[in-house]
Amino acid sequence: MSETANPRDIVLIVDDSPEALGFLTEALEQTGFSVLIATSGTSALNIVDRITPDIILLDAVMPGLDGFETCLKLKANPAISPVPVVFMTGLTETEHVVRALEAGGVDYLTKPINIDELRARIRVHLTNARSAQSARVALDAAGRHLLAVGGAGNIRWSTPQATRLVNAAMGNDDGLDAVSTHIRTWMRTRDTARENPFTIRQAGQASLQLSLLGTIGTDEYLFRLTVENHQSDDEVLRQHFSLTHRESEVLLWIAKGKSNRDIGEILGLSARTVTKHLEQIYVKLGVENRASAAVKAAHVLHEG
Helix, strand or coil: CCCCCCCCCEEEEECCCHHHHHHHHHHHHHHCCEEEEECCHHHHHHHHCCCCCCEEEEECCCCCCCHHHHHHHHHCCCCCCCCCEEEEECCCCHHHHHHHHHCCCCEEEECCCCHHHHHHHHHHHHHHHHHHHHHHHHHHHCCCCEEEEECCCCEEEECHHHHHHHHHHHCCCCHHHHHHHHHHHHHCCCHHHHCCCEEECCCCCCCEEEEEEEECCCCEEEEEEEECCCHHHHHHHHHHHCCCHHHHHHHHHHHCCCCHHHHHHHHCCCHHHHHHHHHHHHHHHCCCCHHHHHHHHHHHHHHC
16 A cells, blocks of 8 residues: 555654644554654654654644754754654744744644645655665765755765764764854855865864865755875875885874774775784884884874
8 A cells, every 4th residue: 555654664743732642643653654752842852862763743833942943953963954854833824834944844734734645745755855865875885975064054964974084084073063163154255265175174183175066956065075185294104114105094093093993984994904004004113003103103204
C-alpha cells in the first residue's frame, strides 16, 4: 500500500497539547511511522541530541520556547538542519506563515489537522529530504569537503568530512560555530569580494580556506573547504630529513600536536596509513616515539 511508511521513518511531534499528541501519534503509527513526542521546544532539542528523526511536526504556539524559536535552534545544529520541519498552526495570518518559513520550516498545516493531507505532505517532504541527503552522501563519498550556508551566514548542512576537517583544523568539536562567525563577516562584504576565497586563521591551528563554488536557489551558498597548504614548512622538513612529501606532511602535524586520528582526517588517510608513515619517519629521524619526532621537527622549523 502506498500509505505505508518505511519502517525506519521516524516522526518527531512537538506539541504542548496532550490531545493533539495522542491524535497525531495514533494516526501516524497506524500508517507505519515510528513516533517520538515532545511536549515543549526544550524537550524536542534534548531528543534530537540523542535521536535524529526523519521529519519534525512542530506546533507554532507553545509556552516557553515557541515553535519559531525551536525551529531556529534546530536549524542551527548542522546534524539536524537537513531534517524537514512542518509547522502546525492555528495561525493563518500571512505574517505567521512567513515567520514559519523564515525560521526554516518547509511547510505548514492549519489546525485542525487533516490526517490524509498530513500523510501526503510527509511523504513529499521525506522524498525531497532523501534526495538532498543522497546528494550530500555522494559528495562525501567522493571526498568532498563541502558546506552550505544560508543568506544570514548560518550553516545549513555540511558533509561529514567537512565537519571533521573543520574540527581537526580548529582544534575543538565546535569548529563550525567559529567558521559560521567568519562567514557572517564574509556575507557583509561587497558582492565583488565574495568571489574570492578567504582564509580563517587561528593561533596555533591550521588555516582553513573557503572557496565559494556557487549558489543553490536564491539563498544558499556552497563552499569547498581546504586546509591552507603549509608548503614551506613541508619543504624544510622534507629536505632536512630526506622525507617523502606525505611523510613531511605527517611530521608537520605531529609537530603541531595532532593525534593520528586528526592527521588522518586532515590529510584524508586511514589510521593504518598514518601509522606506517610514522614508522618510516621514526627510522629516518633516528627516534623511537612521536614526542621525540615532534621535538626534532620543531627544532628544525624554529631554526628555519
